[in-house]
Amino acid sequence: MLLLKAATVARHHGQVISPMVQRRCAGSCDTMTISSMPRRQLTTSRLVLRPTSAADADRAFDIQSDWAVTRMLSMASFPPDRDEIGRWFADHRREWAAGEAFRFAVERGGRFIGLVDVDEVRGGDGELGYWYEQPVWGQGYAFEAAKAIVRFAFDEVGLSRLRSGHAADNAASGKVLLKLGFQPLDTVQRRSRSRGEDIMQCRYVLANPARS
Numbered sequence: 505m506l507l508l509k510a511a512t513v514a515r516h517h518g519q520v521i522s523p524m525v526q527r528r529c530a531g532s533c534d535t536m537t538i539s540s541m542p543r544r545q546l547t548t549s550r551l552v553l554r555p556t557s558a559a560d561a562d563r564a565f566d567i568q569s570d571w572a573v574t575r576m577l578s579m580a581s582f583p584p585d586r587d588e589i590g591r592w593f594a595d596h597r598r599e600w601a602a603g604e605a606f607r608f609a610v611e612r613g614g615r616f617i618g619l620v621d622v623d624e625v626r627g628g629d630g631e632l633g634y635w636y637e638q639p640v641w642g643q644g645y646a647f648e649a650a651k652a653i654v655r656f657a658f659d660e661v662g663l664s665r666l667r668s669g670h671a672a673d674n675a676a677s678g679k680v681l682l683k684l685g686f687q688p689l690d691t692v693q694r695r696s697r698s699r700g701e702d703i704m705q706c707r708y709v710l711a712n713p714a715r716s
Contacts, residue, residue, distance in 0.1 A: 553608040561593040563616040628664035658712040672704040
């Protein structure tokens with residue numbers, strides 16, 4: 505189950521207009537913005553979601569060498585470019601520190617099986633995306649990991665709204681998004697780098713219920 509997103513060199517350098525996240529400290533309270541959110545691991549009943557590192561690039565390259573995976577990723581190249589993927593992963597720590605994107609490697613039994621992230625963070629909004637190796641499709645991992653990331657984005661990052669989307673011929677991702685509570689927004693034409701042609705993309709939105 506795959507969303508219409510993929511590895512590209514970071515391209516968002518605008519000012520992040522972020523909500524504030526409060527935390528209680530011993531003897532006092534201090535306030536931290538999204539740009540100072542600590543990198544930390546999340547867990548679900550079956551998965552470990554850890555912040556990505558540059559060392560994950562080789563595994564991502566292997567997964568994106570599968571056309572069935574990469575054809576659903578609008579900004580990925582096929583065959584994948586190892587150097588480009590390496591540069592993208594190397595930039596993840598900076599993106600997190602800047603509050604631009606929060607990307608997690610999804611592990612099952614210690615094996616990297618995919619990636620889930622919230623990127624394009626600005627003005628209280630962000631975009632949910634994910635991709636997985638083909639052997640684990642259909643086992644509920646996409647929903648399980650995305651559910652944890654939605655909670656992270658709303659409760660910890662403090663976003664007001666998430667966007668997402670998928671290729672019109674990727675019905676499985678639409679089912680995941682609807683199960684998460686996303687509402688259909690529209691269908692638009694956009695360029696797919698991996699396919700080398702224009703495709704139709706179904707777009708969705710999900711509002712933070714605590715801010716509705």
